[in-house]
Amino acid sequence: MVDTTTSTTVAAVRSIYYHSLATLALSFWDFLMTIEDEVRYIWPVKKRHAFKWLYIFHRHFLLVVQITCQIALCFLPVASPPASHDYRTLLIVMTILVECANFTLEFILAFRIFALFGGRPWVSRLLGCLILVEMICCMPITLLGLKDFAGGILFQLSPGANVQMAFTIVVHSTFVFLTVAKHTSIAGARGIGRDVITQFMRDGTVTYLMMTGLICLAFATFAVRDLQPIILFFWAMTVYSICGSRLILGMACIQDHMGGPREDENVLLTTHIDVCPTEHLD
Numbered sequence: 001m002v003d004t005t006t007s008t009t010v011a012a013v014r015s016i017y018y019h020s021l022a023t024l025a026l027s028f029w030d031f032l033m034t035i036e037d038e039v040r041y042i043w044p045v046k047k048r049h050a051f052k053w054l055y056i057f058h059r060h061f062l063l064v065v066q067i068t069c070q071i072a073l074c075f076l077p078v079a080s081p082p083a084s085h086d087y088r089t090l091l092i093v094m095t096i097l098v099e100c101a102n103f104t105l106e107f108i109l110a111f112r113i114f115a116l117f118g119g120r121p122w123v124s125r126l127l128g129c130l131i132l133v134e135m136i137c138c139m140p141i142t143l144l145g146l147k148d149f150a151g152g153i154l155f156q157l158s159p160g161a162n163v164q165m166a167f168t169i170v171v172h173s174t175f176v177f178l179t180v181a182k183h184t185s186i187a188g189a190r191g192i193g194r195d196v197i198t199q200f201m202r203d204g205t206v207t208y209l210m211m212t213g214l215i216c217l218a219f220a221t222f223a224v225r226d227l228q229p230i231i232l233f234f235w236a237m238t239v240y241s242i243c244g245s246r247l248i249l250g251m252a253c254i255q256d257h258m259g260g261p262r263e264d265e266n267v268l269l270t271t272h273i274d275v276c277p278t279e280h281l282d
Contacts, residue, residue, distance in 0.1 A: 012228055019231040020073060023238040024066045030242045031063060034249060041252035051248055054104055058244030062237050065097055069234070094233040095142060101240035102168065106131050108247050109175045109207065112200055116182045123178070130174060134167045157221060157229045165215045176208045196254055203250045207243045214239050 038059070045052045072090060110127040117123045145158035183201045186194055214235055221227045 012226065015226065016228050016230055017073065020066075020070050020234050023234040024070055027063050027066055027238045027241050030246075031059065034059075034245065037249050037253070038245075041249060045252075051108075051251070054108065055245055055248045057104065058101065058241050058248070062097070062101060062241040065094075066234065066237055066241075069094065091230075094237075095145075098233055098236045098240070099138070099142060101237065101244065103131065103135065105207075105240050105244045105247075106134075106171060106175075108244060109172070109204060112204065112247070112251065113175060113178050113182075116179065116197055116200055127174070130171050134171055137167055138164045157218070157232075161218065162222075165218050169212065169215055172208050172211050176204055179204045199250060199253075203247055207247065210239050210243055 038055075042052060042055050069090070110124075110131065113127060114120075114123050141158065141160035141164050144160060179197075179201045183197050186197060214232075217227075217235060218229075218232050221229045221232065
C-alpha cells in the first residue's frame with residue numbers, strides 16, 4: 001500500500017515537472033518568434049506609454065516568473081506541513097500573478113473593442129461593469145481557496161473555482177460576441193478600417209479559444225485524478241503571456257496600416273478605427 005502511494009506521488013510530481021517544462025518551452029519559443037516585431041514596434045514606444053509596460057509584464061515578467069518557478073520546484077519538498085510557508089508563499093505569489101495577468105488581458109481585449117466601436121460610452125460602461133463584477137465575485141473565492149490550502153505541491157482546487165471560471169468564460173464570450181458583431185455590421189466595407197477589424201476579430205478569436213482550452217483543462221483537473229491543479233498556474237501564465245503580448249503587438253502593427261510613425265505614442269491607444277455603414281461598396 002505504501003509502495004503504491006509512493007509511486008503515485010512520484011508519478012504526479014513527474015507530471016508537474018513535465019507540464020512546467022512544456023509551458024516554459026512554449027513561452028520561450030513564442031518569445032523568439034516575436035522578438036523581431038517587438039524590436040520593431042514596442043521598443044520605440046515611449047516609456048510612459050501604458051501598453052509598453054503591459055507588454056513587458058506579459059512577455060518578459062511572466063517569462064521570468066516561469067523560469068523562477070521552475071528553479072524553485074527543484075528545491076521545494078513534495079509535501080509540507082500546513083504550518084510550512086514554502087508552498088503557501090509560492091501559491092500566493094502565483095495566484096496573484098495569474099489574477100493580474102487575467103485582468104490585464106481582459107483590459108487589453110476590452111480596450112480593443114472600445115476602439116472598434118469608436119469610443120462609444122455604452123461599450124466602456126458595459127465592459128467595465130463586466131470586469132468589475134468578475135473581480136468582486138472572484139476575489140473572495142480566491143482568498144477562500146488560499147485560506148483552505150493544506151500545504152504541499154499536491155492539493156485540490158476549491159469548488160468555488162468553478163464559479164470563477166464561469167465568470168471568466170462569460171466575460172471572454174462577451175468580448176468575442178461584440179467583435180464578431182462589429183465585423184458583421186461592416187460586411188462589404190473596404191479599406192483600412194475593415195482590415196483592422198478583421199485582424200482584431202482573428203486575434204480575439206484565437207485568444208478566446210486559448211482561454212477556453214485553459215478553462216477546459218481546469219475543469220478536467222476535477223474529473224481526472226492524474227491532473228494536478230498546480231499545472232494550471234504554469235499553463236495560465238503561458239497562455240496569458242502569449243495572448244497578452246501578441247494582442248499588443250497586433251495593435252502596434254496597426255500603425256503600418258494607418259501610416260503612423262512608430263514613435264507616435266498614440267498608435268497603441270487609437271480609438272479612431274471605427275468603420276461606419278456608409279463605407280460600404282457602391
